Amino acid sequence: xxxxxxxxxxxxxxxxxxxxxxxxxxxxxxxxxxxxxxxxxxxxxxxxxxxxxxxxxxxxxxxxxxxxxxxxxxxxxxxxxxxxxxxxxxxxxxxxxxxxxxxxxxxxxxxxxxxxxxxxxxxxxxxxxxxxxxxxxxxxxxxxxxxxxxxxxxxxxxxxxxxxxxxxxxxx
Amino acid sequence: xxxxxxxxxxxxxxxxxxxxxxxxxxxxxxxxxxxxxxxxxxxxxxxxxxxxxxxxxxxxxxxxxxxxxxxxxxxxxxxxxxxxxxxxxxxxxxxxxxxxxxxxxxxxxxxxxxxxxxxxxxxxxxxxxxxxxxxxxxxxxxxxxxxxxxxxxx
Ligand code: HEM
Numbered sequence: 001x002x003x004x005x006x007x008x009x010x011x012x013x014x015x016x017x018x019x020x021x022x023x024x025x026x027x028x029x030x031x032x033x034x035x036x037x038x039x040x041x042x043x044x045x046x047x048x049x050x051x052x053x054x055x056x057x058x059x060x061x062x063x064x065x066x067x068x069x070x071x072x073x074x075x076x077x078x079x080x081x082x083x084x085x086x087x088x089x090x091x092x093x094x095x096x097x098x099x100x101x102x103x104x105x106x107x108x109x110x111x112x113x114x115x116x117x118x119x120x121x122x123x124x125x126x127x128x129x130x131x132x133x134x135x136x137x138x139x140x141x142x143x144x145x146x147x148x149x150x151x152x153x154x155x156x157x158x159x160x161x162x163x164x165x166x167x168x169x170x171x172x
Numbered sequence: 173x174x175x176x177x178x179x180x181x182x183x184x185x186x187x188x189x190x191x192x193x194x195x196x197x198x199x200x201x202x203x204x205x206x207x208x209x210x211x212x213x214x215x216x217x218x219x220x221x222x223x224x225x226x227x228x229x230x231x232x233x234x235x236x237x238x239x240x241x242x243x244x245x246x247x248x249x250x251x252x253x254x255x256x257x258x259x260x261x262x263x264x265x266x267x268x269x270x271x272x273x274x275x276x277x278x279x280x281x282x283x284x285x286x287x288x289x290x291x292x293x294x295x296x297x298x299x300x301x302x303x304x305x306x307x308x309x310x311x312x313x314x315x316x317x318x319x320x321x322x323x324x325x326x
Contacts, residue, residue, distance in 0.1 A: 006307065
């Protein structure tokens with residue numbers, strides 16, 4: 001598994017853990033309402049889980065297993081895929097903080113953080129960049145048909161290796 | 173496909189069916205308004221789809237196809253995977269029953285607290301189960317010389 005896929009999948013796993021924990025707190029607060037502002041974290045948990053967890057996991061796995069471009073195993077333009085990693089996570093972090101920060105108040109009632117619309121625009125631009133860089137990076141790989149190198153060949157090699165000593169694994 | 177992956181994926185398919193039936197009901201009710209109670213199922217519908225179906229399917233497929241850990245224990249400690257399975261489904265089922273009841277004004281006697289805790293444990297258990305299997309070069313590549321044509325091994 002290439003470095004970038006490892007990083008994307010691990011970051012996705014962290015968003016899974018954090019997103020489930022935030023969702024868990026919001027659910028728990030339905031029974032034991034201990035902090036009203038927790039409700040503003042509801043949308044944060046949606047961004048963390050839909051984009052940070054699911055979309056990012058799909059990207060990490062795709063970068064790993066989609067057919068390679070040539071016999072040397074090239075994965076296309078990796079810089080663009082790294083750009084996607086940065087933008088996707090920047091966007092998820094900004095989107096997750098937006099709700100809670102916009103709702104935060106000093107005891108006297110004033111807003112702690114004056115949030116204007118341009119912050120939304122950074123988040124949106126960030127998502128746009130993530131999507132475009134991803135598409136550019138993967139345009140060719142999703143069309144390429146051969147799989148003599150890459151994930152499929154690796155799995156064949158791996159199962160041959162596992163089955164060599166334990167034939168009972170062969171059917172699985 | 174080994175047993176644990178099959179169990180995750182079959183359960184996920186059952187949730188897909190349940191989610192689509194419930195989602196259909198919620199949407200039809202939004203148009204025809206035949207019962208004021210049905211709207212309370214909206215969050216349940218979302219989570220049957222995203223937790224019961226999508227996340228559970230991902231768990232099963234990842235446990236099945238991520239690189240193996242070692243020859244002796246290809247998938248690491250499978251008990252962590254079973255813990256994730258039990259807590260994810262226990263937590264989600266509790267939510268399916270008690271979240272609508274809560275919305276209709278009944279007390280849920282701590283069931284939603286338990287549901288939340290179970291699901292949080294499920295999320296982190298899966299993270300721990302799969303984390304060591306997110307890794308670079310597989311062991312077999314370091315140990316055995318490559319064959320001339322890898323397709324011969326099919
Ligand atoms: C992949 C996993 C998940 C996804 C994609 C997801 C997505 C969503 C979505 C789309 C909403 C609706 C937000 C709205 O109506 O504005 C929501 C609400 C909510 N989620 Fe999740 N969720 C996930 C997992 C969880 C988990 C594991 C928990 C609890 C342990 C949780 C707790 C909640 C709560 C309490 C709400 C508010 C429900 C309400 O509106 O009454 N979520 N989630």
